[in-house]
Amino acid sequence: MAIVELANPTRFLGFSRRLVPVLWALAGVVIAVGLYLSFFVAPPDYQQGDTVRIMFIHVPSAWLSMAGYGVMAIASLGTLVWRHPLADVTAKSAAPIGAAFTFVALVTGSLWGKPMWGTWWVWDARLTSELVLLVMYLGLIALWHAVEDPGRAARAAAILTLVGTINLPIIKFSVDWWNTLHQGESIFRAGGATIDASMLTPLFVMMAGMTLLYAVLLTMAMRNEILRRRVRTLELAAAGADA
């Protein structure tokens, strides 16, 4: 089946019904392997000790907070430019999941920061821009719920989402552009990662597993949103017929 054929919501529902169990199984296996590697194979850091193990949940959550917003930005282009039938469904479904992973990134970062930095929070550029990302997610969720007409809500949310993409490079490069308490880039950087393979491998496995978890949650949320819109359409039709 060509990808473009999945643009039809009915075809998407059929395809995703078969996809969801496969994604669940893959996510479960990869996360289980990742947790095993993170706790029983990766060595303690020479400075941080075992506290470095927070990295294996913090970094994947932070990655998903940004990648999730990227998914919403691409979907917003689909809403505004191509009026793709699944574009707004994707963006609206991705928002709560992205917000949840942003929250996890902030909380686990705080729990890592307290023993290592001596403080739960500082208003440095990385932490503040990540908090702004959470506020943007919450604002978009509120916008979708505040506007009753789905078409108007979709366009308004798509514009706001695209405006908000300016925050993604700010988060990514904040540690290069400003002096931050948060450590500098150590994974996706020019010249390669500065983390030893014994820690990098578990980290990548956890990132893959969490990304699969994100994918299955997004697919299920999209299925729910398509059904919700069908319910709304049918209820409006029934109300019109009764009037």
Place this chain on the structure above:
Amino acid sequence: MSAHAGFIVAAYLVAAVVVAGLVAWVVADGREQKRRLADLDARGVRRRSASGGRS
């Protein structure tokens, strides 16, 4: 585990609770939408494609 075990356990616990909450929300929402569609179907309110042209 280190002297900071509490911080490590708390980080993974928060992540587990949030993920469990997401899963519960998605599953409950899916059931709710299917129930509402079934209610509409029982009242004879169906999509045209699902009822052979009847609304």
